[in-house]
Every structure is written in structure tokens, then in C-alpha cells.
Amino acid sequence: MSVELFGVLLGVFFTLAVYTFLYRENPYSRIAEYVFIGAATGYGIAYDLDWLKNQWVGTWSKTMEDSILFVLALLLAVLWYFRFSKRYFFLYRIPLAITVGTYIGLALRSVVFAQVIEQVRSTAALKVVGIDPWTAFNNLVTMIIVVCTLAYFTFTVRQEAAFWKPVNKFARYAMMIGFGSAYGYTVLTRMSLFIGRVQFLLGIPPNPPEAKMFFPWVALVLLGTLLGYDYYKKTKK
Amino acid sequence: MSLLRRVEIPIAITIIFALIQVIPYFVNMGPAVEATQDKVVRWTLIVSTGALLVGLTSLLLIHVPRVTRRRTHWEYSLLLIAFMFLMTIIGLPFPELNLGLTGYWFSFFYNNVLTPLSASLYAILAFYITSAAYRAFKARSLEAALLLISGTILVLRNAPLGTFLIPQIADLGDWIFNIPNMAVNRAIMIGGGLGAMVLGIRVLLGYERGYLRGGE
Numbered sequence: 001m002s003v004e005l006f007g008v009l010l011g012v013f014f015t016l017a018v019y020t021f022l023y024r025e026n027p028y029s030r031i032a033e034y035v036f037i038g039a040a041t042g043y044g045i046a047y048d049l050d051w052l053k054n055q056w057v058g059t060w061s062k063t064m065e066d067s068i069l070f071v072l073a074l075l076l077a078v079l080w081y082f083r084f085s086k087r088y089f090f091l092y093r094i095p096l097a098i099t100v101g102t103y104i105g106l107a108l109r110s111v112v113f114a115q116v117i118e119q120v121r122s123t124a125a126l127k128v129v130g131i132d133p134w135t136a137f138n139n140l141v142t143m144i145i146v147v148c149t150l151a152y153f154t155f156t157v158r159q160e161a162a163f164w165k166p167v168n169k170f171a172r173y174a175m176m177i178g179f180g181s182a183y184g185y186t187v188l189t190r191m192s193l194f195i196g197r198v199q200f201l202l203g204i205p206p207n208p209p210e211a212k213m214f215f216p217w218v219a220l221v222l223l224g225t226l227l228g229y230d231y232y233k234k235t236k237k
Numbered sequence: 238m239s240l241l242r243r244v245e246i247p248i249a250i251t252i253i254f255a256l257i258q259v260i261p262y263f264v265n266m267g268p269a270v271e272a273t274q275d276k277v278v279r280w281t282l283i284v285s286t287g288a289l290l291v292g293l294t295s296l297l298l299i300h301v302p303r304v305t306r307r308r309t310h311w312e313y314s315l316l317l318i319a320f321m322f323l324m325t326i327i328g329l330p331f332p333e334l335n336l337g338l339t340g341y342w343f344s345f346f347y348n349n350v351l352t353p354l355s356a357s358l359y360a361i362l363a364f365y366i367t368s369a370a371y372r373a374f375k376a377r378s379l380e381a382a383l384l385l386i387s388g389t390i391l392v393l394r395n396a397p398l399g400t401f402l403i404p405q406i407a408d409l410g411d412w413i414f415n416i417p418n419m420a421v422n423r424a425i426m427i428g429g430g431l432g433a434m435v436l437g438i439r440v441l442l443g444y445e446r447g448y449l450r451g452g453e
Contacts, residue, residue, distance in 0.1 A: 007349035014350060018357035022364060034313040036354040037296070038320030043351055045293055045321075046328020048286045050338050053330040055283060073280050077287025081294065090242045093449050095284050097247035098254055100440065100448055102281040105258025108437040115430030119423050138412075142420040149424030176383040178421030181413045183370070183384070184391025190363030191396075197360050200353070 005210055012214040015197055016222055026226055145174040248443045254281070255441055296321065320350075387413050 001009075014032055021029035060070035082092040123146045126139035151164075152171035159168065203212030240246075257277050261270045300314035327342045335341060376382035393399025394410025439445040 003345070007345055010349045011353040014353045015357045018354065018361055021361065030310065030313050031316060032354055032357075034317040035320050035350065036358060038317035039324050039346065039351045039354065041293060041296060042321040042324025042328065043347065044289050045325045046330075046338060046343065048289050049325075050328070050330045052283065052286055055279070059279070060283075069280060070283065073283035074287075076284045077290075080287040080291045083291055084294065084298070090247075093244075093247040094250065095287060096448065097250035098281055099285045099288070101251035101254025102258060102278060104251070104437045104440050105255035106278070107433055108255070108259050108441075109262045111430045111433045111437070115426050116434065119427045119430070123423060138416050141416055142423075145417060145420035146424045146427075149421055150427060153424075153428050172380055173383055174417055175421050176380045177387040177413060178418040180384040180387030180389075181391045181410075181418040182422075183366075184388040184410075185395065185414070187363060187366055187370070187388075187392055188395035190360055190366065193356055193360035194363050197353075197357050 004208075008208045008210045009214050009218070012201060012211050012218050015201060016215075016218055020222055020226060023226060026229075028222055028226070144170070149174060244446065244449055245443075247449055248446065252441055252443065255437070259441075293321065293325075324351075387417075 014035070017028040017032040020026055021032075056070060060066045076095050076098065079091045079095050082088045082090075085092075123143060126143055128136045128140050128143075131139075148167050148171040151167050152175075200207040200211055201215045203209040203215075254277070257274060260266070261274050297318070300318055302308075303314040304311045304318065324343070324346060327336055327340060327346065328338060329336045331337060332339065337343065370388065374381070374385045374388065376385050390406060390410050390413060393403065393406050394414075400407045436445060
């Protein structure tokens with residue numbers, strides 16, 4: 001068996017091993033879970049090291065000043081390891097503070113414009129007169145939903161006055177419609193991923209056609225051993 | 238040493254690094270300051286790469302004792318460690334040794350192990366959210382009914398069979414997704430943005446210290 005064929009066999013095995021979890025938790029699904037965590041962590045580290053090397057070669061090795069800064073950054077990166085020491089835990093706080101500080105600064109820059117000002121501006125800019133009735137209706141619905149949903153999450157004032165009740169009720173209804181549609185969209189996204197895996201197992205192009213050959217045999221082995229093991233355990237009792 | 242242990246030092250570092258990003262963005266300080274600002278972001282990224290290696294150490298601290306003491310499921314832990322080191326070693330950035338992200342063996346394990354596993358694990362959620370919906374989506378109140386109806390419409394809108402059987406569902410599904418769903422998301426985004434701003438200001442003022450907790 002060539003290496004490429006063995007690769008396809010591995011792909012078929014791991015795909016089916018994940019789906020055996022639908023039957024119940026079993027050794028195959030556990031193998032898939034643990035291998036995934038291990039491989040994903042290894043991939044992350046490899047990606048990290050590659051990025052570091054590219055940074056050094058492409059940017060930080062050009063001048064002496066930059067090289068010193070790069071080495072300093074690496075030394076600070078080592079301080080993350082003091083996370084595991086109770087005594088020297090304070091050293092771990094230094095890279096953490098640098099990272100949190102920078103990301104808070106970046107978030108404050110982007111959040112103010114992208115998430116607050118831009119969203120408020122695009123809602124306020126919606127027209128309800130001088131355009132076709134259907135667009136005007138949609139714009140009006142959008143504005144009312146945005147205002148009511150924001151009002152629903154306003155906790156700085158006590159919502160005791162009579163007008164809050166219909167506002168909150170409408171906001172709840174709108175949110176339920178929104179969450180329902182988000183749910184429907186998520187289900188279909190996952191389903192399309194599942195269809196992708198089925199296409200792989202059936203060897204439909206651009207997937208390797210050899211998968212179709214391995215699929216029934218691997219499925220039979222997994223199913224047979226799982227059912228056989230269950231039967232053995234039952235009769236042993 | 239006791240001075241270094243003081244929590245005010247990391248708080249001061251946080252404030253300085255946050256202000257480096259915030260001030261030049263709102264006040265025009267010239268291209269030299271902006272270039273320094275970008276450099277600080279890239280420098281911070283180098284510092285933060287160490288955090289992933291901490292993740293590796295955490296995993297080793299959990300799984301190595303499991304293997305050495307032959308605890309329950311130790312065999313799976315051994316598999317995890319083996320694959321973690323395998324992917325790390327074959328991904329080391331030495332292309333002259335046929336290693337690295339573009340190397341043959343790294344691509345082999347990426348395409349035949351990591352990709353099938355991640356795609357299958359994400360896809361298996363389809364079954365669980367569907368079964369959870371079957372249990373949770375019961376039209377006991379008007380809110381629950383609206384959730385159920387809009388969810389069903391969007392599922393039918395995106396499934397080929399739904400639009401084949403009821404062609405009008407496409408327009409209705411699009412309207413729900415583009416108008417009420419977008420408006421709710423916009424409101425939540427504004428609320429989340431305001432929350433993030435408040436959190437950022439609290440960190441800048443040194444009131445938020447939760448992230449520094451731990452140690453002696």
C-alpha cells in the first residue's frame with residue numbers, strides 16, 4: 001500500500017471513528033478525540049515557530065536594535081512559564097500585562113468605531129420617507145428592533161413605567177426571531193460540513209476516489225468490533 | 238524582590254501598553270509614532286507566542302503523569318502526547334530537512350489526520366443541536382413559538398428540499414435573516430461594544446484586576 005493510500009485510509013478511519021460517538025462513547029471515538037487534541041496542539045506550535053522564524057528573517061534581524069528587541073520579546077515569552085510556579089507567579093504577570101494591555105488598546109480603537117459608532121450611524125441613517133414603501137417598512141422595523149432591544153438591556157434605569165412592558169415584550173419577540181434564524185443557519189452550516197464528510201467517504205471529487213473503497217470495510221470493522229465488544233460484555237455479566 | 242511582587246507593576250505595564258495603542262489613534266502624532274505603534278503590536282505578538290508553549294506544558298502536566306502512573310485511559314494520553322510531538326517535530330521550520338509547514342510529512346498528517354478529524358468533529362454537532370432542538374423547541378409560549386418558527390423557516394430556506402417544495406420560503410427566509418436577525422445582531426453588537434469599552438476603561442484605570450489573579 002502506497003503512502004497516499006494509507007493517508008486516505010487514515011482519513012476514512014478518523015472520520016468514522018468520530019461518528020461512532022453517535023452510537024455511544026467508545027475506544028474509537030476516544031482515539032479520535034485524543035489524536036485531535038494532540039495533533040491540533042502540535043499544529044499550533046509548529047505554526048507558531050514558523051511564524052517566529054519568518055518574523056526574525058523578514059523583520060527583526062535587519063538592525064542590531066531590532067535584534068535586541070526580538071531577543072527581549074523571547075525572554076519575556078519565557079516568563080509565561082512561571083504560570084506553573086506559585087512562588088514566582090508575579091513574573092508570569094509581566095507578559096500577561098503586555099498582551100492584555102496591547103489587546104485592550106487595540107480593542108478600544110476598533111470597538112468604538114466598528115461596534116458602536118458605525119452601527120449607531122447606519123441605524124440612524126436609515127430612511128423611512130421618500131423611498132419605496134417596502135424598503136421604508138424594512139427600515140422602520142430595523143430601527144424599532146434596534147431601539148427596543150437596546151432598551152431591553154438597559155439596566156441603569158428601573159423599568160417600572162407602563163411603557164416598558166410593550167417595549168420589552170416586542171424586544172423579546174424580535175430576539176426570539178433573530179436567535180431562531182441564527183439557529184437555523186447554524187444547523188445548516190453543520191449539515192453542509194457533514195455532507196462534505198459523506199462526500200469524502202463516498203470518494204466524490206475533488207476527494208480521493210480510493211475513500212469509497214475503504215469506507216465499507218472500515219465501517220464494517222468498526223461496527224463489528226463495537227457490537228462484538230458489547231455482546232461480549234453482556235454475556236460476561 | 239517584594240517590590241517586584243507588587244500588583245501595581247503589571248497594572249502599570251497594562252496601562253502603558255494600552256495607551257500606546259489608544260492615544261496615537263485618537264490624536265495625530267505623525268507617521269513615526271504610528272510606525273512605533275505597529276512595531277509594538279508585532280513585538281507583543283512575539284511575546285504572546287510563549288502562551289501556546291504554556292498550553293503544551295499544561296497538556297504534558299496532565300497527560301504525562303497519567304501515562305507514568307498507568308491511570309485510567311493512559312493509552313489515549315500516550316497517543317495524544319505522541320501526536321503532539323509528531324506534529325511539532327515534523328512542523329519545525331527547517332525546510333532543508335523536508336520539515337516545516339510546507340514539508341511532505343506535515344502536509345500528509347495535516348490532510349489525512351487533522352483535517353478529517355476537525356471537519357468531522359464540527360459536523361457531528363449537527364446531530365446534537367438537532368436533537369437538542371427537538372427537546373427544547375416546544376411552542377409552550379409565544380416566544381418559544383417564534384423561535385421554533387423562524388428556526389424552521391431558515392432551515393427550510395437553506396435546505397434545497399425546502400425551497401423546492403415551497404418556493405416562497407426563500408424570500409421569507411431571506412427577509413427574516415436580513416431584517417429582524419440583522420437588527421437584533423446590531424443591537425447586541427452595540428451593547429457588546431459598550432460593554433467592551435467599559436471593560437477597557439476599567440482596565441486602563443486599574444479597577445479590573447481579575448486577569449492578574451493567582452500565585453501566592
